[in-house]
Amino acid sequence: MDVLNVFLIYLGIVASGYLIGSVSWARIITKYFYHVDIYSVGSGNAGGTNVGRAVGKKAAIIVIVLDSLKCILPLWIWFFILTLTNLGPYMQGICQNYLPVEFFYYSAGLAAGIGHVYPIYTKFRGGKAVSCYAGFVVGTNWVLTLIGCICFFGVLAWRKRVSLSSILGVTSVALSTLAITVTDYFYSGLFDFSFWFFPGPKMSASFFYLGFIIVYTVLVIVLHKPNIKRLAKKKEPETHFRHKGEEIATNYDSAQD
16 A cells, blocks of 8 residues: 555656646747747747747747746655655655655656646647756756856857757766766766855755656657757757837748747
8 A cells, every 4th residue: 555655746746846737838828928839930839939930029038938947846746755755765665765755756857847848728838948957957967057057058159059968068068977877887976066146956966867858858858859860960050039110920930849
């Protein structure tokens, strides 16, 4: 019965993350504030980049921040529930410590990303999880946040393509996590990530954290498969956001995906 209880609690953790992640801020903001259907403009993708193309940079920034927060929110909620109550130790005890408590709240963050990509509220038409990925990293580790930001914005300034910036940004985070985890395995305690500017979850240099980062990274890269093909053929266009006064392009353009 105890094992069943843990399984049902875990399902609840995953379901809550998925339902929060399914909230499509791109659709809400473009529809109710700009009277634009995000699915019929630009690439048709419900993400911050396409919002920028459709209605402008300001709306894009708002969507990106909100999409990041919808990953941080379930991650943090379950972190505090599992660490400040007896629920975490109870679940660990039933699992005989094979699953650390962070496994459960990391799962909520990953589920939010899946909800963003396949949102139940909008017939499973979502974005590419880059902002949710950013939220997962920002919510757990300041070193990886700096690495990801430097790579993302550096490539964006250089190549002017959000797709390439996203792919290389998540890859840099995954490789950095791998390096940190393997190094800590051989030199335990070398890295200390206890310092952060908020009392939220901290990355542990563990293979569990590495596993979640790898899954998230693969998800983002697979969703960018069309972009990767165009980048290889040098047909990926530069990313430009709509300026005030410009006409909204309502035709679906797969090259802008």
